Amino acid sequence: MKKVKKQSNQPSTEFDQLSSEYSQDQAAPEIVPHQSKIRRSLGWSALTIVGIAILSGFFTTSYSDEGTAEEVVANRISTATEAGENLFTEENNANIEARDFEVTNAGSDGGEARMLIWDFNLEDFDEVAVLVDGVPVKEKLILSENAAAISIPVPSTVTVRGVKDVGGGISYAVKFPNNKSTYFNVVTVGQSNTYTVLPRP
Amino acid sequence: MGKLFAIIGAIAYYLFYPFLLIMILLGPIMEFPVLLEIYELETPRAGLTLSVLCIVGILLFLSYKYPRLGWLYRKFPVMIPLLQMFFITLTGIELGIFFANLWADKFLYSKGVAIFLSIVSLIIVRSYLSYWYSKYPISYKVHKV
Numbered sequence: 287m288k289k290v291k292k293q294s295n296q297p298s299t300e301f302d303q304l305s306s307e308y309s310q311d312q313a314a315p316e317i318v319p320h321q322s323k324i325r326r327s328l329g330w331s332a333l334t335i336v337g338i339a340i341l342s343g344f345f346t347t348s349y350s351d352e353g354t355a356e357e358v359v360a361n362r363i364s365t366a367t368e369a370g371e372n373l374f375t376e377e378n379n380a381n382i383e384a385r386d387f388e389v390t391n392a393g394s395d396g397g398e399a400r401m402l403i404w405d406f407n408l409e410d411f412d413e414v415a416v417l418v419d420g421v422p423v424k425e426k427l428i429l430s431e432n433a434a435a436i437s438i439p440v441p442s443t444v445t446v447r448g449v450k451d452v453g454g455g456i457s458y459a460v461k462f463p464n465n466k467s468t469y470f471n472v473v474t475v476g477q478s479n480t481y482t483v484l485p486r487p
Numbered sequence: 488m489g490k491l492f493a494i495i496g497a498i499a500y501y502l503f504y505p506f507l508l509i510m511i512l513l514g515p516i517m518e519f520p521v522l523l524e525i526y527e528l529e530t531p532r533a534g535l536t537l538s539v540l541c542i543v544g545i546l547l548f549l550s551y552k553y554p555r556l557g558w559l560y561r562k563f564p565v566m567i568p569l570l571q572m573f574f575i576t577l578t579g580i581e582l583g584i585f586f587a588n589l590w591a592d593k594f595l596y597s598k599g600v601a602i603f604l605s606i607v608s609l610i611i612v613r614s615y616l617s618y619w620y621s622k623y624p625i626s627y628k629v630h631k632v
Contacts (some may be wrong), residue, residue: 317564320623321501325551327619328571332544335578339537342585369531369592402530402592435529435591463594 335410347418356381359406364388367468369433369461377454383475384472386480391465393440395485399464401444404433406459406470413450414458416474418442429458436451444481493619497555504559507546510535511570521603522583533594534584540577547574568625572616579612620625 301307316322349358351366354372358364359382367373393399405412409431416424419442426449427434438444451474460481461468471479514535521532531554535543537601547570581606590601 317560318567318625319550321567323623324567325548328544328574329548331571331575331578335537335544337581338539339541345589345593347593356509370533400529400594421555423514432532433530437529453518461592463592466593480532 294425307461308309342354361426362368362470362472364468367459369459369463369468370404372409372431374465376459377408377410382457382470382472384394384474384479385467386482387471388482388484389462389465389467389469390484391486392462393437393464393485395440397440397485398437399440399462399483401436401438401481401483402433402461402463403427403429403446403458403464404431405429405438407457408454410452410454412448412452412456412458415447415449417445417447418460420445429456433461438483440483444483445478446471446481447478448472448475451475493555500549500556504545504550504556507543507550510539510543510568511547511573511577515573515580518580518584518609522587525584525587525591526598526602526605529591529598531588532606533582533588535577535582537581537585540581544574544578568620575616578612579609582608583614 318324340397347354347368348351348365349364349367351372352358352361352364358367359373362382362385403414403416412429414424414427414429415422416427416436418436418438423436423438424434436444445456447461450456455472456474457472458472459468459470462483473479489495499517518534521534524530526534551567584610586604587601589595590598
């Protein structure tokens with residue numbers, strides 16, 4: 287009670303209280319040597335990483351740059367999608383049908399190109415087989431959120447065949463980093479999708 | 488009123504603080520294999536991302552600046568240089584992952600250039616830490632010859 291009375295007698299404002307707290311904070315003794323320098327170093331590091339993150343924003347893309355997930359998948363070919371991106375949180379085929387694609391500008395003639403393949407909606411570990419020019423490259427490839435890479439010759443014909451459907455159909459996305467295009471597709475067990483990979487003109 | 492905000496802010500901060508510690512202390516150990524995986528499997532992998540690292544950095548800085556948020560450092564003083572080292576190392580690794588992903592996902596440059604950029608970012612943070620702690624040693628018992 288006495289303490290409260292004493293406090294009320296003091297002509298201190300809220301600002302004074304705050305500033306005194308602030309000065310206390312500033313005057314806190316150092317716990318380790320060079321603590322203030324460590325703090326400053328960390329502050330500059332944090333500022334630098336903020337700057338780098340802003341700059342990196344110019345290089346990173348996402349499917350959302352092209353519209354909603356439904357729109358992007360319905361358009362079938364996307365140039366903004368990053369490999370491994372999940373467009374849906376549930377297992378559905380986004381109302382698309384199995385289709386064959388012609389992949390143009392996939393690399394230099396006679397060279398090699400990378401093909402990335404992943405599950406673009408709920409990760410349910412469906413299985414596919416990948417054949418290049420009729421020769422099996424992967425007899426069993428479990429589709430997951432983490433894209434798998436397959437090296438393919440240019441030109442060639444890549445076939446993706448459905449092996450195991452855990453439920454809701456086998457939906458997957460294929461990306462060719464060389465032409466920066468992602469192709470959304472679905473396949474059923476035993477059926478195949480073909481990608482005709484063509485070189486740069 | 489100001490004090491109330493400060494207390495609410497501190498409570499909100501401490502709710503997030505365990506995650507911050509986990510991210511910084513386990514970050515370098517967890518993210519470095521991600522960087523290696525990108526080059527081994529030639530597929531892009533999402534790391535912690537630079538934007539998450541920004542938030543982590545700013546929150547860590549706040550805990551260094553305001554003693555109210557730094558009770559752990561008074562109990563374990565070694566945490567101050569340790570977290571700074573880990574954060575800066577994590578920055579280098581994340582930057583390496585960013586450069587690796589630009590190759591693996593977007594093919595902006597060749598694999599050789601990507602590996603070079605990743606190694607350079609790791610070397611830069613490592614030399615920065617070496618320089619920094621040789622200039623400002625953690626302990627006064629450490630004497631430069």
